[in-house]
Amino acid sequence: MNREWGRLCELIQRRTSFVVVSHKNPDGDAIGSSLAMGRILRKKGKQVEIFNATPIPGNFTFLPDAELIKPLKETECEVLIALDCADFQRTGFDDSVRERVDVVVNIDHHETNTHFGDINIVDSDAAAVGCLMWQFVKYMNFPVDKDLATQIYAAILTDTGSFRYLTTTPKVLRTAAEILEYGVDPWYVAFNIYEERRLSTLRLLGLALSTLETYCDGKLALMCVTQKMYKETGTQTKSTEGFVNFARAVKGSEVGVLLREDEPSLFRVSIRSKGNMDVSQMAALFGGGGHKNASGCEIGGSLDEVKEKIIRAFSKVSNERCSSHR
Numbered sequence: 592m593n594r595e596w597g598r599l600c601e602l603i604q605r606r607t608s609f610v611v612v613s614h615k616n617p618d619g620d621a622i623g624s625s626l627a628m629g630r631i632l633r634k635k636g637k638q639v640e641i642f643n644a645t646p647i648p649g650n651f652t653f654l655p656d657a658e659l660i661k662p663l664k665e666t667e668c669e670v671l672i673a674l675d676c677a678d679f680q681r682t683g684f685d686d687s688v689r690e691r692v693d694v695v696v697n698i699d700h701h702e703t704n705t706h707f708g709d710i711n712i713v714d715s716d717a718a719a720v721g722c723l724m725w726q727f728v729k730y731m732n733f734p735v736d737k738d739l740a741t742q743i744y745a746a747i748l749t750d751t752g753s754f755r756y757l758t759t760t761p762k763v764l765r766t767a768a769e770i771l772e773y774g775v776d777p778w779y780v781a782f783n784i785y786e787e788r789r790l791s792t793l794r795l796l797g798l799a800l801s802t803l804e805t806y807c808d809g810k811l812a813l814m815c816v817t818q819k820m821y822k823e824t825g826t827q828t829k830s831t832e833g834f835v836n837f838a839r840a841v842k843g844s845e846v847g848v849l850l851r852e853d854e855p856s857l858f859r860v861s862i863r864s865k866g867n868m869d870v871s872q873m874a875a876l877f878g879g880g881g882h883k884n885a886s887g888c889e890i891g892g893s894l895d896e897v898k899e900k901i902i903r904a905f906s907k908v909s910n911e912r913c914s915s916h917r
């Protein structure tokens with residue numbers, strides 16, 4: 592790994608203009624890692640733009656520099672750094688952008704990563720890209736300030752499910768402890784990310800919870816958010832952060848799914864498992880991807896059609912026989 596970090600350091604020394612991008616529908620790891628990379632490059636006197644294809648959820652806008660994340664646009668730069676993206680398409684850029692930049696750097700922890708970069712720093716054992724960012728900071732001996740530490744802490748906190756998932760190893764907790772030494776306020780970070788919601792968002796959650804249904808002997812829990820619900824509550828797609836965890840919370844379920852109608856008849860599907868089932872296989876059936884316990888994809892069709900497809904996908908991957916009835 593040190594060889595790759597060395598190559599990245601050299602690259603940063605030699606080049607002047609950078610674009611940092613992570614996956615659309617960004618989570619805390621995507622956002623925190625992008626902000627951290629942007630901050631490091633700026634402090635090194637580089638020209639940096641940070642992009643994301645979709646808006647930053649409101650609960651992450653408190654992070655230092657969050658206002659620097661801009662909607663995706665074509666731009667001239669020498670180096671493009673993709674963070675937390677298993678393949679280049681996840682950035683939302685089309686392939687022509689890839690060809691126009693001099694160097695693509697791919698920093699990720701998805702097992703399914705396609706090594707699409709000229710420099711690939713991919714470690715599927717890392718709990719978060721935030722952990723890789725911390726490695727980089729340490730490798731460079733970079734002077735860490737509280738803001739940078741906060742960005743990286745948020746990335747690790749969210750991708751480990753607040754240090755609850757199996758990825759929470761002694762090493763991860765030691766890293767988190769080290770980061771806290773730089774003055775990060777863990778309550779401030781957790782409060783903003785998890786403990787405070789707009790009333791409209793909580794109303795949307797109420798509507799979504801009322802759609803909870805289980806299938807396949809209770810092993811699959813489904814929940815949905817429709818265009819009508821957004822209109823009724825005055826909310827947007829980015830308000831659904833964390834909703835899928837309520838589907839997974841249903842006692843007896845193995846997999847929880849949130850179907851989110853992002854556009855009329857186009858559903859963004861988030862899939863979470865709490866056991867051994869690899870839900871990236873479910874997402875892959877629809878051209879999506881992710882990790883064993885958290886994956887996503889997009890499926891077109893009516894709500895009933897999409898539900899039916901998900902039930903069949905669950906049945907296929909889990910080898911459970913399911914009827915579409917509860």
Ligand SMILES: [Mn+2]
Nearest residue numbers: 620675720750
């Ligand atoms: Mn991640």
